[in-house]
Amino acid sequence: MFKIKQITSLLAVVAVLFGFATESFAAKKSKTLKNTIKQGFVKCGVSQGLPGFSNADASGNWTGVDVDVCRAVAAAVLGDANKVKFTPLSAKERFTALTSGEIDVLSRNTTWTLSRDADIGLTFVGVNFYDGQGFMVRKNSGMTSVNDFKDGISACTNIGTTTELNMRDFFNSKGISYEPVAFEKADEVVAAYDAGRCDTYTTDKSGLAAQRTKMSNPDDHIVLPETISKEPLGPVVRQGDAVWEDIVRWSLNTMIEAEEYGINSGNADSLKTSDNPAVKRIVGAEGEMGAALGLDNDWSLRIIKQVGNYGESYKRNIADTGILPDRGPNEIWTNGGLLYTPPAR
Amino acid sequence: MNAKFKKIIPQLLTLTFVALVFGFFSYNAQLNMENRGISFGYGFLSQESSFDVQFSLIEYDGSHSYFRAYLVGLLNTILVSVIGIIFATIIGVVVGIARLSTNLLINRSAAYYVEFFRNIPLLLQIFFWYFAALRALPLPEDAEPIFGVIFLTIKGLFIPAFVWNNLDIFLYSLLAAIISIIVIRSYSKRLRENEGKHIPVLYISLGLIVGLPLISFLIGGVTLNFEIPELVQLAKTSFRFNGGLGLPPELIALTLALALYTATFIAECVRAGIQGVSKGQKEAAASIGLTPNQVLKLVIMPQALRIIIPPTTNQYLNLTKNSSLAAAIAYPDLVLVFAGTALMQTGRAIEIVSITMLTYLSLSVSISVLMNWYNKKIAIKEK
Numbered sequence: 001m002f003k004i005k006q007i008t009s010l011l012a013v014v015a016v017l018f019g020f021a022t023e024s025f026a027a028k029k030s031k032t033l034k035n036t037i038k039q040g041f042v043k044c045g046v047s048q049g050l051p052g053f054s055n056a057d058a059s060g061n062w063t064g065v066d067v068d069v070c071r072a073v074a075a076a077v078l079g080d081a082n083k084v085k086f087t088p089l090s091a092k093e094r095f096t097a098l099t100s101g102e103i104d105v106l107s108r109n110t111t112w113t114l115s116r117d118a119d120i121g122l123t124f125v126g127v128n129f130y131d132g133q134g135f136m137v138r139k140n141s142g143m144t145s146v147n148d149f150k151d152g153i154s155a156c157t158n159i160g161t162t163t164e165l166n167m168r169d170f171f172n173s174k175g176i177s178y179e180p181v182a183f184e185k186a187d188e189v190v191a192a193y194d195a196g197r198c199d200t201y202t203t204d205k206s207g208l209a210a211q212r213t214k215m216s217n218p219d220d221h222i223v224l225p226e227t228i229s230k231e232p233l234g235p236v237v238r239q240g241d242a243v244w245e246d247i248v249r250w251s252l253n254t255m256i257e258a259e260e261y262g263i264n265s266g267n268a269d270s271l272k273t274s275d276n277p278a279v280k281r282i283v284g285a286e287g288e289m290g291a292a293l294g295l296d297n298d299w300s301l302r303i304i305k306q307v308g309n310y311g312e313s314y315k316r317n318i319a320d321t322g323i324l325p326d327r328g329p330n331e332i333w334t335n336g337g338l339l340y341t342p343p344a345r
Numbered sequence: 346m347n348a349k350f351k352k353i354i355p356q357l358l359t360l361t362f363v364a365l366v367f368g369f370f371s372y373n374a375q376l377n378m379e380n381r382g383i384s385f386g387y388g389f390l391s392q393e394s395s396f397d398v399q400f401s402l403i404e405y406d407g408s409h410s411y412f413r414a415y416l417v418g419l420l421n422t423i424l425v426s427v428i429g430i431i432f433a434t435i436i437g438v439v440v441g442i443a444r445l446s447t448n449l450l451i452n453r454s455a456a457y458y459v460e461f462f463r464n465i466p467l468l469l470q471i472f473f474w475y476f477a478a479l480r481a482l483p484l485p486e487d488a489e490p491i492f493g494v495i496f497l498t499i500k501g502l503f504i505p506a507f508v509w510n511n512l513d514i515f516l517y518s519l520l521a522a523i524i525s526i527i528v529i530r531s532y533s534k535r536l537r538e539n540e541g542k543h544i545p546v547l548y549i550s551l552g553l554i555v556g557l558p559l560i561s562f563l564i565g566g567v568t569l570n571f572e573i574p575e576l577v578q579l580a581k582t583s584f585r586f587n588g589g590l591g592l593p594p595e596l597i598a599l600t601l602a603l604a605l606y607t608a609t610f611i612a613e614c615v616r617a618g619i620q621g622v623s624k625g626q627k628e629a630a631a632s633i634g635l636t637p638n639q640v641l642k643l644v645i646m647p648q649a650l651r652i653i654i655p656p657t658t659n660q661y662l663n664l665t666k667n668s669s670l671a672a673a674i675a676y677p678d679l680v681l682v683f684a685g686t687a688l689m690q691t692g693r694a695i696e697i698v699s700i701t702m703l704t705y706l707s708l709s710v711s712i713s714v715l716m717n718w719y720n721k722k723i724a725i726k727e728k
Contacts, residue, residue, distance in 0.1 A: 092685055096694050099383065120692030121383040142581030150579045152587060154500060159672075159681060160689030164396045168407045180397050181595070183675045184685065192675065195480045196499045197594065199583045240380060 030243035032104050033077065033294055041083045044070035045103035048088045048185060051210040052323040053109050053129075062086045066107040068313040069128055069235050071306070072251040073105060076299040081306035090184055091160040095120060098238055105248055106236040109204065111162045116236075125249035127234040128310075130329040130338050132227035133166045134205040136212065139222050141199065146174075146226045149200075154179040156189045156198035163203050166229040190214055204231050209323045247293050253341040254300045258282055258309035260332045260341070265312060268304040281344055289344055300344070310339065374695060389691045390415070396686055398677045400593050411687050418682035419704060425596060425678065426665040426708075429603040433664060434657075436608035441615025455612070463609035468670055470606055475598035475674040482594070485576060485584040494573050496586055501593045503574035503586040510568040518561035522553045529553075595676035599668065607664045611657055618653035619645060650723050658716035662709050669705070679704060 036042055046054035046066055054064040062084075071081040087103050098106045099121050109131075110116075112124040135155075137143045149171075157163050159182040171178045181198055183189045190211050193201040201208065208223045215221055235252060237245050258264065261279050263271055272285040280286035283301045290297040307313065311332075319325045331337025378385060390412040397407050402420045405413055443455035462470070479499055483489070488498040496503040509515065526549075533546045561567045574589030622645050630644040631637075671678040672685055679701060688697045 092689055095689075095692055099694075116692070119384075121378070137580075138582065140581065141579075141583045143583075148580060152577065152585050153579055153583075154585070156675075159685045164686060165407075165690070168395060168397050172407075178397075180399050181593075181675050182399070182677070182681070182686065184672050184681070188673065188675070191476055192479075195476065196484055197479065199579060199585075 030241050030247075030294065032238070032241045032244040033247065036077055036104060040078065041085045042070055042074040042077065042105060043087065043103045044073075044084050045087050045089045045094055045097050045106040045108055046070070047108045048090060048187070050109060050186065050207060051213055052206065052318040052321055053210065054086070054088075054107070056086075056088075064317050065128060065313050066109060066233075066235075068255070068307050068317070069107045069248075069252055070105055072255055072303040073248055075302040075306040076247060076251050076254075076293075076295055079302060081302075091158050092184060095122060095236075098122065098236060101238075104237065104244065109207065109233045110236055111204075111231045112234050113162060121239045122236050123239050123245055124234050124236050125245055126252045126341075127232040127338075128252055129206060129233040131204040131206050131231040131233050133163055133170075133202060133229040133231060134208055134227055135224045136193075136201045136208045136221050137199065137224060139220050143200075143224070144222075146170075146224055146228070149174070149176055149178075151177045152179065153200060154181055154198045156181045156183070156193040156201045157203060158182065158186055158189055159184055161203070162229070162231065167202055170228045186211065187214075204233070206233075206318075206324060213321075213323065243294055247295070250293060250300075250344065251303055253344065254282065254303050255307065255310040255313065256332070256339050256341045257344055258300075258304045259311040260334060260339075263304055263309060265305050265308040268301055272301075278343070278345070287345065378695070383692075385695065387696055389693055389696070392691075394687065394690070396690060398682055399675070400596065400677055411691065414687055415679075415683045415700070418677060418679035421677055421682070422665075422668055422671075422679040423708070425599055425603065425668050425671065425676065428600050429607065429664050429668065430661050432600065432604035433607040433611055433660070436604060437611025437657075437660075438615050440608060440612035442619070444612060444616045445619060459609045459612050462605050467602065467606050467667055468673060471599060471602040471670055471674055474602045475595065479594055479598065485586055486582075494571070496574055498586070499594065500585055501591050502597055503589050503591050505571040505573045506588070506590040508570040508572050510570075511566050514565040515558060515561050515567045518557045518565065519554075522557040525553055525557075526550045593676070595671070595674050598674060599671050599676050603664050603667060606667075607660050610660045610663075614653050614656045614660065615649075617656075618649035618651075621652045622648045647723065651720070651725070654716060654720040654723070658713060658720075661712050661716065665708055665712060666705060 044067075046062060046064075049055050050064070050066075052064055054062060054066040056062050067084075067086070070084045070086070074083045075081040087097065089097050089103075089106075089108060094106055094108055094110065095116070097103050106122075107128075109129065110124075111131075112127065116122055117124050135146060143149070153176065155167060155178055157167060157180065164180065164182060167178075167180060181192065183192065186203075186207070189201065189203075192198060194215055201211070203211070205223060205227060212218045212221055212223070235248055237248050258268075261276070261282060263279060263282055268283055271279050272283050274280055274283075274285075277286055281289060283304065284290065284297045284299070288297065290299045293299070308316070314327060314330065319327070327337065329338045331339065333340040375385070391410050393408060394411045394414045395407045396414075398405060398414065398417050400421065401417045402424060403413075403417060405417045440455045440458060443451045444459070446452045446455070482497060482499045485496070485498045485500055488496045490496055494505045529549055530546055533544045536542045536544065562569075572588050574586040574591070576584055577587045578584055626644055626648065627640055630640045635643065668678060669680040672681040675681070684697055684701045688694060691697070
C-alpha cells in the first residue's frame with residue numbers, strides 16, 4: 001500500500017517534469033518566445049508609413065506585406081494574428097530598437113547586407129520582397145533613362161539607408177557629379193522632391209511606386225526603368241535567440257510555401273485530408289513540425305487561415321492597391337520568380 | 346582632523362555613488378553588447394565612409410574616412426551656429442531697444458514680433474521656413490536676378506564668388522591696418538588721459554582700413570574678379586546654377602528659423618538689461634552735460650551689458666544645441682551626418698552617440714568660457 005503510493009507520486013513527479021520538458025523545451029531556451037507568450041503580443045517594428053509594406057489607416061489598423069509577416073508570427077505563437085504591437089520606426093532608429101529589445105521582430109523593408117547581418121548583432125531570417133533601387137523623375141523633364149542624368153543633378157533620399165551608398169556608387173561609376181539631399185523621414189523626402197527641390201528621388205523601386213501615390217499629382221512622375229542595385233528586403237531578429245529566429249523564418253516560409261502548393265486561407269482546412277504529404281505537413285495534418293519550433297501543430301494552419309499565403313498578402317496589399325501590379329521577381333519560383341523556400345519537413 | 350574628516354565623508358560617498366552608477370551602466374552595456382555579438386571600438390573612424398554629403402566646408406566625398414565625415418558635420422554645425430548667433434544678436438539688440446521706444450508703432454511691432462516668434466515651437470518654424478517658404482521660391486529657370494547677379498531659387502541662394510589673385514597680400518594689408526588701429530587707439534587713450542587731447546581716432550581708423558587694402562590693389566598686384574552664377578540646363582524642365590557660391594536652401598531656412606526664434610529671447614534680455622539700469626544714472630549723466638548718445642554709450646550700456654551677457658550666453662547655447670534640429674530638413678549637421686548616416690552605416694550606436702554628446706558638450710563649454718571671459722572683461726573693475 002505504502003509502496004504503491006510512493007510509486008504513484010514518483011510517477012506523477014516524473015510525468016510533470018516530463019510534460020514540462022516536452023511542452024516548452026524550445027520555449028525555455030528562447031527568452032523572446034517566453035516573453036512574447038507572457039505579454040500576449042508580438043513586438044513588431046515597422047515603417048512610419050509605406051503603402052503596401054506597412055501603413056496605418058485613419059483608425060490605426062496596420063496593413064502591408066511587412067505587417068503580414070508580424071501577423072503570421074503572432075498567429076503562430078499566440079494563435080491570433082491581431083495580437084501585434086506595431087512600433088513605427090525611422091530608418092535611423094530601427095536597428096537600435098531591435099538590439100535594445102524594444103521590438104522583437106523588425107519587418108520594415110530592410111535590405112539584407114553582409115555588414116548588417118554580421119556586424120551589428122542582427123540576423124536576417126529571409127527575404128519577403130526582392131527589390132532594387134531606382135529613380136523617379138518628373139515626367140515633363142523629358143528624362144526617360146538614367147543616361148539622361150547630367151552633372152549637378154540633385155537627388156533627394158533618406159539617410160541611413162543602403163540607398164545613400166548605392167547612389168554614390170552609381171554616380172561615381174557614371175562619372176556624374178550630384179548633390180545628395182538626405183532627409184530623416186520619407187514624408188519629408190517626398191515633400192521636398194514634390195516642391196522641386198530635387199531633380200530626382202531615389203530609393204527602392206517598391207518605395208518609389210508606393211510614395212508616388214502620395215504625391216500631389218502622381219501622374220506627373222515616372223519611375224525610370226533602370227535598377228541600380230540588389231535590395232533583398234526581409235524581416236530581422238536579434239542575434240542569439242535561435243528558436244525565435246526559426247519561428248520568424250518559418251512563419252515567413254510557411255506563407256510562401258503555402259502559395260507554392262496552392263494552399264490559401266479559403267481551402268486550408270479542407271486540404272488537411274489532401275493526398276499530397278507536403279501539403280498535409282504545411283497544414284499541420286502530418287508530422288510534428290510545430291514541436292520542433294516550440295509551438296503546437298496548428299501553428300502553420302493558423303498563419304494560412306488568418307493571414308493568408310504570400311500571394312494573397314501581395315495581392316491584397318501591393319497589387320490591388322495599384323502600387324506594383326506586376327509581381328516580377330516576387331513570384332514563386334515555379335512561376336519564374338525568385339521566391340524559393342526550403343521544404344517544411 | 347575630525348572636522349576635516351566629517352567634511353570629506355559626504356564627498357567621498359557621493360563620489361563612490363556616482364562611480365557605482367556609471368560602473369553599473371557601462372557594465373550592463375558591455376554585457377548586453379557581448380550577448381548580442383556587438384563589438385565595441387573606435388576603429389571604424391578610420392574606415393572609408395562611402396557616402397557623400399550635400400554641403401561641406403572642407404574637401405570631402407565618400408572615399409574619405411568616417412572621421413572626416415564627423416569633421417564635415419561638426420563644421421556645418423559650427424557654421425550654422427555662428428551665422429545664427431550673429432544674426433540673432435543683431436536682430437535681438439535692435440528689437441530689444443525698439444521695445445523701449447516711445448514711438449508706439451515701433452514699440453508695438455517689436456512686442457508683437459517677440460510674442461509671435463517665441464511662442465511657436467522651433468521645429469514648426471524650421472518646417473515653415475523650409476517647406477512653406479521654399480515652395481514659394483521660384484525654380485532656377487524662373488528666378489529674377491537681384492542686382493543682376495544674385496539668384497534666390499528653390500535650389501538655394503546663388504551669389505557671385507570672389508576670385509582672388511594674390512589674396513595673401515590683401516590679407517597682410519588688412520592685418521597691418523588692424524594692428525596700426527590698435528596702436529593708434531592705445532596712443533590716443535594715453536594722450537587723452539595724460540594731456541587731455543582728443544585725436545579723431547574713428548576717422549584715422551576708417552582711413553587705414555580702407556586705404557591700406559586699396560594700396561594693395563593699386564601697387565601690390567592684388568586683383569579681384571567675380572564669378573557670376575550661370576543657369577545650366579539638366580533636362581527639358583530641369584535647371585540649376587553653376588559657378589558662383591551656392592548656399593543650400595536648408596542652410597538658409599535653418600539659419601532664418603534659429604535667428605528669428607533666438608532673437609526674441611535676446612531682445613528680452615536686452616530690454617531687461619537696459620531697464621535694469623536705474624533711472625538716476627541716466628539723469629545724472631545728462632546733468633553733467635553728456636549728449637544722449639554719450640549717455641547711452643558711456644553710462645547706460647556698460648552697466649546694462651553686465652545684466653545682458655549672462656542670460657544671452659544661455660541663448661547662444663540654446664541656439665547651438667537647437668541647430669541639431671537640422672536633421673529634419675536635410676541640413677548636413679553633426680546629428681544628420683554623424684549621428685544619422687554614419688551611425689546607421691556602421692551600427693556603432695554607443696560610440697557615435699557618446700562622441701556626439703561630448704562634441705556638443707565641448708561646443709557649449711567653449712561658448713560659456715568665451716562669454717564668461719567677456720562678462721568678466723566688462724564687469725565693474727573695483728579700484
